[in-house]
Amino acid sequence: MTQRLRLARLSLVFVFLGMLITGILGPVIARAQEPDFPHALVITVDGIINNVKEGFIARAIDKAEENGAALLIIQLDTPGGLLSSTREIVELLLESPVPIAVFVSPRGARAGSAGTFITAAGNFAVMAPGSNIGAASPISAAGEDLDDTLASKVESDAAALIRSIAQTRGRNQDKLEETVWTAASYSAQEALSDNVVDLIADDLEDLLAKLDGLIAETSIGTVVLETKGLELFQLEKNILEHFLEFISDPNVSFILLTVGGLGIVVELFNPGLIAPGVVGVICLLLTFLALGNLPVNWAGVVFVILAMVLTVLEVVVAGFGILGVGAIVSLVVGGLILFTQFGDVSPTMPSIEVSKWVISSTGGVVSLALVYIVGTAYQSRRQGPPEKTSALAGMQGMVTGELAPRGIVLVGNETWTAISEDDSAISIGEPVEVRSVEGLILTVFRQSDPEK
CATH class of the missing domain: 3.90.226.10 (2-enoyl-CoA Hydratase; Chain A, domain 1)
Incomplete structure (x- = not known):
C-alpha cells in the first residue's frame, strides 16, 4: 500500500511538472514559430x-x-x-x-x-x-x-x-x-x-x-x-477550439446530455456513489457549454432528462415496463425536438438535428437494458429470495415513500417495495412491521396498531 501511495504521489509530481513546463515554454515556442x-x-x-x-x-x-x-x-x-x-x-x-x-x-x-x-x-x-x-x-x-x-x-x-x-x-x-x-x-x-x-x-x-x-x-x-x-x-x-467544435456537434451534445442526466439521477437515487454524480455533472456542464453554440429547444432537454428519471425509477421501484416505455418515448421525443425551433428562427441557420441513427441507437441500448432489468425483476418477483423470506417476516422498518397502499419502506438497511396489509395509507416516517414477503413485495402493518 505504501509503495502504491508513493508511486501515485510521484506520478502527480511528474504531471504537475509537465503542466508547469508546458505553461512556461508553450508561449515561448508559439512566439518563436x-x-x-x-x-x-x-x-x-x-x-x-x-x-x-x-x-x-x-x-x-x-x-x-x-x-x-x-x-x-x-x-x-x-x-x-x-x-x-x-x-x-x-x-x-x-x-x-x-x-x-x-x-x-x-x-x-x-x-x-x-x-x-x-x-x-x-x-x-x-x-x-x-x-x-x-x-x-x-x-x-x-x-x-x-x-x-x-x-x-x-x-x-x-x-x-x-x-x-x-x-x-x-x-x-x-x-x-x-x-x-x-x-x-x-x-x-x-x-x-x-x-x-x-x-x-x-x-x-x-x-x-x-x-x-x-x-x-x-x-x-x-x-x-x-x-x-x-x-x-x-x-x-487551438486545442480548446477543436474540443469546443467537437462537443458542439448535435449528436455529441445529445449523448452528453443523456449520459449527464442519467448520472445525476442515479446519484440522487443512490446518494454516496459519487462516481455517477461526478460524471453526470461533468457531462451536463459540457452539454450546456456545447448548447451555447447551437439553437437548442429546452423542451427537448427536459424530455431527455425526464427519460433518465423514468429509467432510474423503473429500476428502483420495479415498474415492470410501464416506466420503461415512458422513458423510451421521452428519449426519442427529446432527441427529435432538441434542435427544433419555434417562433423567431435565425435566417442564417441551416437545418440542424440529431441523427436518427444516434437516437435509435441510444433508445435501443436503453430498451435492451430495461428489458433485462424488467425481466430479472419479474423473475425475482416470481421466485423471491427464499433465504430472506423467513428473516424478513417480523422485522421492523420505516416508511420512506408513503404507502397508499403501495410505497417504499426501509427494512434492515435495504429499500423494499411494500403494501399495507389493510390497504390503509401509512405516512412517511411511520414505523411498520413486516407481515409477509411475496417475491420482492413486502406486506407490512403499522407497528403501533394495537390489533396486530
Whole structure:
C-alpha cells in the first residue's frame, strides 16, 4: 500500500511538472514559430458558424495585427450558422485594422446563409471556380418555410443587415438582398458578373496575384496591397477550439446530455456513489457549454432528462415496463425536438438535428437494458429470495415513500417495495412491521396498531 501511495504521489509530481513546463515554454515556442517577415495570414472556417468560429476569427484578426500581416485570408465553406455569431463576425470584419479577403474555397465550396453575410463583409469577396453563394432566406429548423408574418419579420431584419453591408463595401445591394427575399443563389461567375463578389481565383497564389495593387479601406485608414509573391502563414485552431467544435456537434451534445442526466439521477437515487454524480455533472456542464453554440429547444432537454428519471425509477421501484416505455418515448421525443425551433428562427441557420441513427441507437441500448432489468425483476418477483423470506417476516422498518397502499419502506438497511396489509395509507416516517414477503413485495402493518 505504501509503495502504491508513493508511486501515485510521484506520478502527480511528474504531471504537475509537465503542466508547469508546458505553461512556461508553450508561449515561448508559439512566439518563436510566428513569422517575422511580410506575410499573409490564412485561416480555414468550415462547418456551422457559431461562437467558436466567431472566437477563432477574432483571434486571427488580433494575430494578424500583432504580427504585422499584410492580409488576412479567410477560406470559407459553410452552410450557415447562428445569426448572433454572424452579426459579431460581420462587425469584426468591418472594423478590422487588417485588410481581409474572404475566399469561398476550395472548388465546390459554398457560402450559404451566414456565409453570404460574411463573404460580403470582407474587404475583398473572392470565390473559387465551382463554388456558390446565397440562399440566405429564413427557414424553420425542420427545413420548412415560415408563416408569412414571422417570415416577413425575420427577412426584413436580415435584409437590412445585408443591405447595410453592401452599401459599406460597394457591392450589388439588390442582388445580395435577393439572397434573403427569394433565397437566390449564384455561381462564382454569376456573382462576379453581378458585382456580388470582386474576384474569382483558382487558389491562394492566384488570389495574391490578383489582389496585388488593390486598395482596401480598414479601420485605421486606406491600405494599398502588395501581395504578389507574399509568403503564406496558416493559423490553425487551438486545442480548446477543436474540443469546443467537437462537443458542439448535435449528436455529441445529445449523448452528453443523456449520459449527464442519467448520472445525476442515479446519484440522487443512490446518494454516496459519487462516481455517477461526478460524471453526470461533468457531462451536463459540457452539454450546456456545447448548447451555447447551437439553437437548442429546452423542451427537448427536459424530455431527455425526464427519460433518465423514468429509467432510474423503473429500476428502483420495479415498474415492470410501464416506466420503461415512458422513458423510451421521452428519449426519442427529446432527441427529435432538441434542435427544433419555434417562433423567431435565425435566417442564417441551416437545418440542424440529431441523427436518427444516434437516437435509435441510444433508445435501443436503453430498451435492451430495461428489458433485462424488467425481466430479472419479474423473475425475482416470481421466485423471491427464499433465504430472506423467513428473516424478513417480523422485522421492523420505516416508511420512506408513503404507502397508499403501495410505497417504499426501509427494512434492515435495504429499500423494499411494500403494501399495507389493510390497504390503509401509512405516512412517511411511520414505523411498520413486516407481515409477509411475496417475491420482492413486502406486506407490512403499522407497528403501533394495537390489533396486530
